Amino acid sequence: MDNKQIYKATLCFSIRRILWDILAFLILGGLAGAGFLIAEKTADKGLIGLLIGAVIGLIVLIILTRWVSYKYKAGQIAMMTKGITEGSLPEDVLGEGNRIVRSRFKTVALFFAATGVIKGIFSQVGRGISAAGRAIGGDSGGTVGDVVSSVIQVVIRYLCDCCLGWVFYRDNEKTARATCEGAVLFFRHGKTLAKNMGRVFGIGIATLAVIGGAFTGIFYLIVSRFPETFQRAFNALAEEGTKLPDWLNSPGALMIVTAAIGGVIIWALIHSVFIRPFVLVGVLRNYIQSGIDDIPTEESFKVLDGKSSKFKKLHEEAA
Numbered sequence: 001m002d003n004k005q006i007y008k009a010t011l012c013f014s015i016r017r018i019l020w021d022i023l024a025f026l027i028l029g030g031l032a033g034a035g036f037l038i039a040e041k042t043a044d045k046g047l048i049g050l051l052i053g054a055v056i057g058l059i060v061l062i063i064l065t066r067w068v069s070y071k072y073k074a075g076q077i078a079m080m081t082k083g084i085t086e087g088s089l090p091e092d093v094l095g096e097g098n099r100i101v102r103s104r105f106k107t108v109a110l111f112f113a114a115t116g117v118i119k120g121i122f123s124q125v126g127r128g129i130s131a132a133g134r135a136i137g138g139d140s141g142g143t144v145g146d147v148v149s150s151v152i153q154v155v156i157r158y159l160c161d162c163c164l165g166w167v168f169y170r171d172n173e174k175t176a177r178a179t180c181e182g183a184v185l186f187f188r189h190g191k192t193l194a195k196n197m198g199r200v201f202g203i204g205i206a207t208l209a210v211i212g213g214a215f216t217g218i219f220y221l222i223v224s225r226f227p228e229t230f231q232r233a234f235n236a237l238a239e240e241g242t243k244l245p246d247w248l249n250s251p252g253a254l255m256i257v258t259a260a261i262g263g264v265i266i267w268a269l270i271h272s273v274f275i276r277p278f279v280l281v282g283v284l285r286n287y288i289q290s291g292i293d294d295i296p297t298e299e300s301f302k303v304l305d306g307k308s309s310k311f312k313k314l315h316e317e318a319a
Helices: 003-009 011-043 046-067 070-086 093-104 108-169 175-188 190-194 197-223 227-239 251-293 298-305 309-318
Strands: none
Touching: 003 011, 003 070, 003 251, 011 046, 011 070, 011 093, 011 251, 046 070, 046 227, 070 093, 070 108, 070 251, 093 108, 108 175, 108 197, 108 251, 108 309, 175 251, 175 298, 175 309, 197 251, 227 251, 298 309
């Protein structure tokens, strides 16, 4: 199967993820709005009510995204891996994906423990770049290191998914050992895997400009119909003594910022659910193929033992 075929076959996971995410954001917006209206009418403290409602909504959002939609993301990666390594997928892609996730990770807690370790290993090594830059070039070197580290964080998210794919592929190995192997793969074949990163950033910037820009305009047309609401919000911020940046000095500027935030949220949602998986298939194929051609050995684990304490701990558990 080529990348496009695998992407189309696993798109059902993306559809279900976006439905859950939309539901979560609707609940967040509804609770924030309800909090504002209730507090505004009962105590003339709309901003405080808005914040309380938003906090409650965020709790609900986290629960839904972590404990429900996680299985769709994991299932999608599992089936992408199956399509890449076996060249075919079953008719019931959704059911098979969920079955593989349940068989590899008996509980939700085990899944998040594994993904947490994966993120910790890559993030720990990535943060070392900032420290190295600061040690060599002082504050200016640290700034360069921070910029590079920020870019690496984007790469890390792809690496985490690829490492998770490797864990699914190596289903005959303990999860801890398969995770160690997946972490080593990047550092042994970095040049091969990095060739897709230009496409990652290029597509990300292009979709942000097109999708984010379009929805920012749509949201601005909506929020501009409620000037009194933004005037009250702006006045409430001023009365609370909130220090605002110079460019946020009017209700109109507050409308633009609100619309831009909405546009970025929608872009992030669409990009992560529909566009990112298409890019991931290509990156995942290179990642897994590099491992199949040269499966990491116990000797190769020593390379990362000295670079990441999290890896070293996981290595000890895998032994």
